[in-house]
Amino acid sequence: MTSSLLVVGSVAFDSIETRAGKRDEILGGAATYISLAASHFAPINLVGVVGEDDFPDEHVELLTSRGVDITGLHRAPGRTFRWAGVYADDFSSRTTLDTQLGVFADFDPQIPEAYSGSRYLLLGNIHPALQLKVLDAVDAGCFVAADTMNLWIDTTLDELKQVIARADLLVINDEESFMLTGEPQIATAAPKIIEMGPKYLIIKRGEHGAFLFTAETTFFAPAVPLADVIDPTGAGDCFAAGLLGLVAGTDSTDPATIKRGMVYGAATASFACEGFGVERIATVSRDEIEARFQTLRDLVSLD
Amino acid sequence: MTSSLLVVGSVAFDSIETRAGKRDEILGGAATYISLAASHFAPINLVGVVGEDDFPDEHVELLTSRGVDITGLHRAPGRTFRWAGVYADDFSSRTTLDTQLGVFADFDPQIPEAYSGSRYLLLGNIHPALQLKVLDAVDAGCFVAADTMNLWIDTTLDELKQVIARADLLVINDEESFMLTGEPQIATAAPKIIEMGPKYLIIKRGEHGAFLFTAETTFFAPAVPLADVIDPTGAGDCFAAGLLGLVAGTDSTDPATIKRGMVYGAATASFACEGFGVERIATVSRDEIEARFQTLRDLVSLD
Numbered sequence: 001m002t003s004s005l006l007v008v009g010s011v012a013f014d015s016i017e018t019r020a021g022k023r024d025e026i027l028g029g030a031a032t033y034i035s036l037a038a039s040h041f042a043p044i045n046l047v048g049v050v051g052e053d054d055f056p057d058e059h060v061e062l063l064t065s066r067g068v069d070i071t072g073l074h075r076a077p078g079r080t081f082r083w084a085g086v087y088a089d090d091f092s093s094r095t096t097l098d099t100q101l102g103v104f105a106d107f108d109p110q111i112p113e114a115y116s117g118s119r120y121l122l123l124g125n126i127h128p129a130l131q132l133k134v135l136d137a138v139d140a141g142c143f144v145a146a147d148t149m150n151l152w153i154d155t156t157l158d159e160l161k162q163v164i165a166r167a168d169l170l171v172i173n174d175e176e177s178f179m180l181t182g183e184p185q186i187a188t189a190a191p192k193i194i195e196m197g198p199k200y201l202i203i204k205r206g207e208h209g210a211f212l213f214t215a216e217t218t219f220f221a222p223a224v225p226l227a228d229v230i231d232p233t234g235a236g237d238c239f240a241a242g243l244l245g246l247v248a249g250t251d252s253t254d255p256a257t258i259k260r261g262m263v264y265g266a267a268t269a270s271f272a273c274e275g276f277g278v279e280r281i282a283t284v285s286r287d288e289i290e291a292r293f294q295t296l297r298d299l300v301s302l303d
Numbered sequence: 304m305t306s307s308l309l310v311v312g313s314v315a316f317d318s319i320e321t322r323a324g325k326r327d328e329i330l331g332g333a334a335t336y337i338s339l340a341a342s343h344f345a346p347i348n349l350v351g352v353v354g355e356d357d358f359p360d361e362h363v364e365l366l367t368s369r370g371v372d373i374t375g376l377h378r379a380p381g382r383t384f385r386w387a388g389v390y391a392d393d394f395s396s397r398t399t400l401d402t403q404l405g406v407f408a409d410f411d412p413q414i415p416e417a418y419s420g421s422r423y424l425l426l427g428n429i430h431p432a433l434q435l436k437v438l439d440a441v442d443a444g445c446f447v448a449a450d451t452m453n454l455w456i457d458t459t460l461d462e463l464k465q466v467i468a469r470a471d472l473l474v475i476n477d478e479e480s481f482m483l484t485g486e487p488q489i490a491t492a493a494p495k496i497i498e499m500g501p502k503y504l505i506i507k508r509g510e511h512g513a514f515l516f517t518a519e520t521t522f523f524a525p526a527v528p529l530a531d532v533i534d535p536t537g538a539g540d541c542f543a544a545g546l547l548g549l550v551a552g553t554d555s556t557d558p559a560t561i562k563r564g565m566v567y568g569a570a571t572a573s574f575a576c577e578g579f580g581v582e583r584i585a586t587v588s589r590d591e592i593e594a595r596f597q598t599l600r601d602l603v604s605l606d
Binding site: 089090184185186187188205208209211218219220221222225226227229256259260263297298299300301302303 | 392393487488489490491508511512514520521522523524525528529530532559562563566600602603604605606
């Protein structure tokens with residue numbers, strides 16, 4: 001059985017520079033990456049906001065061509081969220097050059113009536129107060145996966161902890177796990193975060209893969225060692241998208257599905273890195289994702 | 304069938320400071336770690352040098368109690384090699400405080416007659432000219448695994464390249480693979496190094512695990528996510544020891560054995576981190592290593 005995935009997050013224009021080149025104001029934002037990537041696994045219900053006048057039809061058409069329901073994509077007076085950044089040559093770090101929140105500053109996520117009954121939610125990295133608002137709006141029993149970032153750990157920790165307490169699955173990176181707990185290693189940080197509430201804790205380590213921690217088990221999904229990274233923007237979002245896409249698409253949240261979902265997430269994320277912005281994620285086929293899933297399984301096979 | 308493993312490298316006194324504590328002049332050196340760790344898998348023939356007067360009998364007895372043949376442990380006039388270093392609190396880097404080569408400065412590795420016929424050699428990180436000398440002394444047909452370090456890439460690249468050309472297996476870390484090739488990613492560095500000669504290339508990434516590259520395949524062995532790192536000194540040596548120990552112990556160099564060996568290497572290396580110096584490696588049992596091997600396989604199992 002397949003269920004739809006509710007995705008709440010940013011839709012943006014990104015200006016990106018990497019050693020592979022430079023692109024200005026291309027389509028980006030966590031909710032965009034997630035919707036396009038997860039659409040290979042499940043029907044997507046998108047909630048986001050863009051500027052009334054500056055968001056081109058071609059971007060809307062890209063989303064709808066992938067079957068994404070954009071009933072919840074609000075058009076507000078003002079400009080679409082813009083972000084600009086430059087990556088180090090080895091992609092180990094990036095520097096933000098500019099952030100213009102535009103209409104995203106007043107983002108007030110509304111869940112359309114048409115989306116009611118969504119049983120899977122992927123809460124992108126937005127202000128924890130907004131995440132809590134979305135949590136109040138979805139059905140009890142909805143499986144909640146939440147992302148966050150260092151900014152909210154620094155500035156709104158109390159509200160973030162309420163989000164974490166209500167999340168079934170939390171996906172963060174290793175630095176964020178250290179910030180949240182004061183622990184210097186993921187093996188000691190993980191149990192402290194699981195005590196905060198989530199059944200599933202996923203700690204991402206970029207090109208070094210991702211760990212799953214639960215009270216009972218630990219699992220590791222390596223990343224594909226890529227020869228041709230073009231632009232890693234959105235890779236983390238696509239990882240979560242592959243994971244939650246599989247969960248919603250198979251209507252299952254057992255540990256075996258979460259583990260398989262992480263491998264699909266790693267496969268999906270690897271494609272995100274192979275083009276600027278959503279270039280590659282927009283064109284990749286499910287067969288290509290399946291082939292890379294197999295590559296990732298072969299990577300750890302003793303045979 | 305079991306064959307012996309010839310180990311050539313440093314025997315030293317290490318002074319180590321980590322956030323877990325401080326130890327002065329404890330037993331160390333690559334050949335020591337390798338011999339103790341690999342002794343769980345195969346008989347070990349050690350070649351190294353120590354000071355005539357300052358190397359205590361208890362260290363010799365520790366080695367022989369593990370069945371290590373020390374016929375090739377030369378006692379030379381002078382002091383044993385000493386190293387001192389301090390680790391960052393998160394173990395992401397270490398700073399060398401002092402190096403006193405002592406008798407290691409004139410190390411002239413001699414393979415005793417008793418070791419002739421060794422079919423497996425693990426060449427620790429010593430000057431490439433000495434590595435070449437050892438290669439000339441062992442039988443043709445001996446399976447050669449070699450380690451190296453950034454210093455030799457910087458200072459004696461020509462000789463190092465001759466070692467690499469004659470090695471069946473090269474084990475280095477990611478930074479060294481970048482230095483050797485000028486490539487910024489292991490996926491592009493690996494094929495260039497394989498072209499230099501080794502059939503098997505292993506690129507270690509510390510706590511992030513290790514990759515195997517051959518002309519035909521790629522394999523990844525994760526590291527155990529440790530909650531209680533005490534001292535990572537020698538972990539890389541113990542990784543190579545578990546791998547080459549399995550190879551010699553099973554008298555097999557096929558890709559399946561190399562892959563299993565890497566998982567044993569990761570298991571063995573994890574114990575090295577759990578005590579200062581060789582403390583934990585000296586006391587760990589084969590059963591404990593087997594249990595951790597299974598933990599590492601479960602870590603990537605979808606079941």
